[in-house]
Amino acid sequence: MRAIFVTDLHGSKWKYERLFEAAKDFRAKVVINGGDMLPRNELFRQGEFITDYLDNHFARFNSAGIYYLCYLGNDDLRIFDQLFEETCNKYSFVVCLAQREFEIGGYTFVGMNLVADYPFRLKDRCRMDTDDYIFQGQFGKGLLSTSDGWQEIDDWFTYAKKLPTIEEELDRLVRPDDMANSVYVLHMPPYRLGLDKCSDGAEAGSKAIYNFLKKYQPKLSLHGHIHESPEVSGRWYAKLDRTICIQPGQLNEFTYVTIDLSTMKFDRIKEQCVA
């Protein structure tokens, strides 16, 4: 079964247009979009991108009979979750995979779009990674989106300690019986594999995700979040025992991965913007 994985498009329309062409050319049965789907120039207007652009984008895949599994990411405000889900639900081939599973052609896809905390202020989808997680220095007070604007969190560390950790969120997910035919779509990459390297050299991946993948050994895990990592570390995939972990990155070029799940042949493709 042929699949395309892409992540962190951040509202880039030319990349979305190319994604549809790439899916048709590759004869993909499923496209997986790993989050951070909306533009981040004016966060409170992200809903307009869902209504004015994504709705039609989804319709094209639906008409072509190509499954489209997706979710919002840490830069997509949670106040738009409902609108996003309702828009997905208009199309039988489009699935919001956040904290959910979906089966296609004998493969089970499981999605999770929460991330381990970072220094940035937007905390809509942030969690402590594990119980013993040590917070990084912060760029300012934490912010949560609300329909009335930003809610400032006076003490983000105390607030975050009351939320489930990434480790607990992973445990809460539906766990397929047949891990050998399962694909985990986790916006956050695991640590230790070279898939989480920031431009300053810091390795910001999740210990909880690493431990989960190592323990349960799905066929494949798909990640994003740290756009520059493949260029910094020189790695865009890694093996964690029997699990293949892929993190294609996303910089100026349109970057995606084609995967044949039957043969496990996969390639990373980068296309320049041709205006």
Ligand SMILES: [Zn+2]
């Ligand atoms: Zn991103």
